[in-house]
Amino acid sequence: MRRFERRVFLIVLAVFLFALSSCGKSQEKLPGDVKEVVTGESGGKPAYGDAIVFGSIGDISGLIPHITSDSASHEVGSFIYNGLVRYDKNLNLEGELAESWEIKEGGLKIVFHLRKGVKWHDGKPFTSEDVLFTYNLMRDPKTPTAYAEDFLQVKRAYAPDPYTFVVEYEKPFAPALASWGIWILPKHRLEGVEDIVHSEQNRNPIGTGPYRFVEWKTGEKVVLEANPDYFEGRPHIQRVIYRIIPDQATMFLELKSGGIDFMNLTPLQY
Structure with missing residues (x-):
């Protein structure tokens, strides 16, 4: 199963690239589910707020990853659950x-x-x-x-x-x-x-992880929000959103227009 620390690295990378692409365009309207970022202090300390939007070519099949085999379900599950051990x-x-x-x-x-x-x-x-x-x-x-x-x-x-x-x-x-x-x-x-x-757990789960489940609109999106009681501290990014976009070309256009922040690219798109 994919571990949460890998997702954190990808989130940080995506936010950094998104910030670079937004320089000089701070007045532009943000995509529907993304609210304005909370500005950090002048010392460069991390700020709380905002959202990151992932593009997913396939919908999840359930929210108990133990009984699913698709990567989308496991990626979402990595935000909700914890194991006894993990890889650093x-x-x-x-x-x-x-x-x-x-x-x-x-x-x-x-x-x-x-x-x-x-x-x-x-x-x-x-x-x-x-x-x-x-x-x-x-x-x-x-x-x-x-x-x-x-x-x-x-x-x-x-x-x-x-x-x-x-x-x-x-x-x-x-x-x-x-x-x-x-x-x-x-x-x-x-x-x-x-x-x-x-079961209810497979559709509306609870875990111990850094993000809590908010909603799953089949074929449209999955929304998670930061867990303020997470044992390693509240995540700085307030929401994680997976948008289901079945067509790779359409997803790439969404990435370029700012509708999503992160997607897996094909060799040609690189």
């Missing part, structure tokens, strides 16, 4: 929802110590029960996921207290630690739901 800018694993971890018994046992004070977007606390629930959901043969294999390698997983999660393996498994970068799902929202494909 140097491609080294670091803690995300896990504050630290211990690897024991020659790699056959991992003890995760979870962050305290993390909240779901609805205000409920994140605990090890959510991690255990996600693990069990991924192993459940009724779950229509293509990502179960890493979790079928686990011999036992348990949550001895609200902020400790323990996983044990039958034999050494090289990607064991990295596999816990999977995004954690809210137990209180999905427990007892038999069909998660048609």
Whole structure:
């Protein structure tokens, strides 16, 4: 799954390029969903506000990325959810929802110590029960996921207290630690739901991530807003918008006219 830090780099790059292209045109009308940027202080400190608009050639298929296979759903999901670990800018694993971890018994046992004070977007606390629930959901043969294999390698997983999660393996498994970068799902929202494909979470999700879900207009756009309670601090960009534009040529014209801020270009468009 794509990690959030990659998206942050792309956001910063896109905003920088957008700012350059807007020099000398500050009085022009901004695109519909984009409000005027909040000006920073003279010291060059980051400002809060504005929006970034991504162009997407395809609509998302759902907002539980564990049961989707399209890139658009995973990109949007990367703003909403967190895993226990993630890759940093140097491609080294670091803690995300896990504050630290211990690897024991020659790699056959991992003890995760979870962050305290993390909240779901609805205000409920994140605990090890959510991690255990996600693990069990991924192993459940009724779950229509293509990502179960890493979790079928686990011999036992348990949550001895609200902020400790323990996983044990039958034999050494090289990607064991990295596999816990999977995004954690809210137990209180999905427990007892038999069909998660048609669940409320798949259409109107909550997560622990830096952005909260606002709306999804099928075939038109997905809108997210900054999470003021995010455990790593409120994001500076207030809104992230994905506009669905099925035609690559039309999307390129939107990019040139300022209707979107970022898109993937073809070799010819470069």
